[in-house]
Amino acid sequence: MTEAPSPRTKVRRGAERADYEHDxxxxxxDSAMIAHVGVQTADGPLVLPMAFGRDDTNLYLHGALANHLIASGTGQQICVTVSHVxxxxxxxxxxxxxxxxxxxxIRGEAARIEEPSEQLRALKIITDHVVTNWDLGRPVSEKDRKLTRVISVPLAEASAKIRSGDPIDDEEDMAGPWWAxxxxxxxxxxxxxxxxDYSGxxxxPDSFTAHPG
Ligand SMILES: Cc1cc2nc3c(=O)[nH]c(=O)nc-3n(C[C@H](O)[C@H](O)[C@H](O)COP(=O)(O)OP(=O)(O)OC[C@H]3O[C@@H](n4cnc5c(N)ncnc54)[C@H](O)[C@@H]3O)c2cc1C
Known part of the structure; x- marks a missing residue:
């Protein structure tokens, strides 16, 4: 286990479950479908579920230009949480x-991606995150792209926490009859x-069925 990348990312409670390795x-x-994205808005904190994607250095989010959360989070410190039960x-x-x-x-400052080719690259990453499909449908038009806001948040300040295994009971209960x-x-x-209504x-597509169970 490597060290936490920053004091605010260090897992304090249950520190033995922390992992800071990039892998x-x-x-x-990579195995999660959605993230919960937390931002400070003008009318208070807001956490919403969103699709996402990542490369080696950033996590990407997208929404309509009118999207309140993404507009509020741009240029601000945001928090992105992904969890599996x-x-x-x-x-x-x-x-x-x-x-x-x-x-x-993941904690960090969200930055808007405005350069068109970078924006399309990030949109492809988000689109292909769960099931590869960016190249299978009608190509995204210039109008579609302009209607979409894409932001990135660095993966530099990230922590993982993992629990696995059996229950941890009190010593005096271990011989009891209760199922565990x-x-x-x-x-x-x-x-x-x-x-x-599909008439084609x-x-x-193979990529829609060739997924791990
Ligand atoms: C699985 C999943 C994936 C999603 N992926 C994306 C994505 O990639 N991009 C994207 O833009 N949106 C996504 N959404 C929708 C997203 O959660 C927001 O509803 C949307 O982004 C609008 O955000 P806003 O800040 O403009 O909402 P507003 O409409 O401005 O929010 C106003 C209020 O509506 C309520 N509200 C908003 N969203 C939700 C919600 N999801 N559930 C319950 N109440 C809500 C809250 O009280 C909020 O304060 C996803 C939703 C789900 C469930």
């Missing part, structure tokens, strides 16, 4: 119930369903 952080980001940890007493999880928190264990949780992509003749 760990990237793996958690891997299991419900059922302890011998509900007091010690927990969850197995993998999460990442883990209920696994997973998110899977199902079989694609063709739109009722193309099969479902």
């Amino acid at each position: 760990t952080i990237n793996a958690i980001l 891997d299991g419900l940890v059922m302890a011998r007493t509900p007091f010690h119930n927990s969850m197995n999880y993998r999460s990442v928190v 264990g883990v209920i696994p949780v997973s998110t899977v992509l199902g079989e694609p369903r063709t739109a009722a 003749d193309r099969p479902v």
Whole structure:
């Protein structure tokens, strides 16, 4: 485990679950569908779910020009959180119930991407994050691009926190009869369903079905 990249990113509670390795952080980001993005707005803090993508140095977000959260966050410090629930940890007493999880928190200043080719590159990264499809549909037009705001936040200040394994119960309860264990949780992509009004003749793209279960 490397050191936390900054004092504010250092996991204090449950520090043994912290991981600051880029590979760990990237793996958690790459297997997540959405991020929760927190910003300070003129009328108070706001956290919203959003699609995202990343490269080696930045995480990217996009929204319509009218998007309040993205407009508020541009040029400001924002916080992006990604989390997976891997299991419900059922302890011998509900007091010690927990969850197995993998999460990442990224803190940094959001910058607007205005250069057209950079904007398109970021939009492709976001679009292909879960399922590769940028090159499979009608190309994004200049009008589409201009209607979209894209921001980046550096991955430099990021931490991961991971819990796995069995419940941790009190010593005096260990011989008790109460069931203890883990209920696994997973998110899977199902079989694609063709739109009722689809009139083309193309099969479902391979990248829509060739995903890990
Ligand atoms: C899985 C998922 C992925 C999404 N991905 C994107 C994305 O990539 N880009 C994007 O622009 N938007 C995305 N959205 C929608 C996003 O959460 C916001 O609704 C949207 O960006 C509008 O933001 P705004 O700040 O302009 O909202 P406004 O309409 O200005 O928000 C006003 C108020 O509406 C409520 N509100 C807004 N959004 C939500 C919400 N999602 N759920 C419940 N209440 C809400 C809040 O109380 C908020 O204060 C996604 C939503 C989900 C659930």
